[in-house]
Amino acid sequence: MSHWNDEHASSYDEQWGELNFHQQIPQLAGVQPGFNIVELGCGGGYLSVCLAQSAQHVRVTALDPTPKMIALAKERQDKAGLSNAQLQFFAAGAEALDVSDNTQDLVVAAFSVHHWQNPDKSMALVFSALKPGGKIWLCEDLNAPTEGSLEVHANLKALDGLKSLLQNSGFVQLSHTRHHSHEGDFLIVEALKP
Numbered sequence: 001m002s003h004w005n006d007e008h009a010s011s012y013d014e015q016w017g018e019l020n021f022h023q024q025i026p027q028l029a030g031v032q033p034g035f036n037i038v039e040l041g042c043g044g045g046y047l048s049v050c051l052a053q054s055a056q057h058v059r060v061t062a063l064d065p066t067p068k069m070i071a072l073a074k075e076r077q078d079k080a081g082l083s084n085a086q087l088q089f090f091a092a093g094a095e096a097l098d099v100s101d102n103t104q105d106l107v108v109a110a111f112s113v114h115h116w117q118n119p120d121k122s123m124a125l126v127f128s129a130l131k132p133g134g135k136i137w138l139c140e141d142l143n144a145p146t147e148g149s150l151e152v153h154a155n156l157k158a159l160d161g162l163k164s165l166l167q168n169s170g171f172v173q174l175s176h177t178r179h180h181s182h183e184g185d186f187l188i189v190e191a192l193k194p
């Protein structure tokens with residue numbers, strides 16, 4: 001769907017890669033010690049590091065299909081001194097999520113769902129990966145500047161589109177909230193696997 005190249009990845013990461021908001025996500029998403037977490041569309045990995053450092057014995061599996069993003073993410077991992085047992089990156093899109101069924105406590109996707117190549121297939125994989133009672137936590141920037149030549153699913157940058165995607169995939173107890181700061185106007189949507 002989208003066509004991220006090295007140049008776009010680097011300029012995105014420079015401008016948006018390390019937000020104060022990223023630091024707040026582990027708490028907003030309810031990370032607990034020992035959680036298995038998948039992050040989809042992890043970009044340059046700043047949030048992945050925040051998740052991995054947010055509680056004891058957390059294991060994060062983070063995916064992004066853009067090689068430059070994964071390279072940046074691995075640099076951040078090295079700087080943070082996190083082992084592969086704590087945080088592992090894969091160069092893959094959400095549609096290629098490959099973890100055992102019913103193993104994950106939390107799946108996080110920050111500003112990435114609207115870029116997914118195949119949202120229905122990806123959300124079905126997320127549903128399978130989560131344990132019963134596990135949570136999906138998503139956020140999108142409602143006022144993001146235009147994404148230039150990138151093709152995106154515009155409907156997945158809005159509440160209605162995200163709700164339909166989650167409901168059609170079997171998720172329940174959907175809730176949403178808005179987080180507004182100088183960094184942006186962020187829509188947060190979460191839901192549970194029954």
Ligand SMILES: C[S@@+](CC[C@H](N)C(=O)[O-])C[C@H]1O[C@@H](n2cnc3c(N)ncnc32)[C@H](O)[C@@H]1O
Nearest residue numbers: 004041042043066093094110111112115116117
């Ligand atoms: C707007 S950036 C957000 C990056 C990061 N989550 C953050 O908060 O800074 C969107 C990311 O989605 C990734 N992406 C593109 N296609 C994707 C796909 N099919 N599945 C998952 N992520 C994808 C891009 O490579 C990019 O890193």
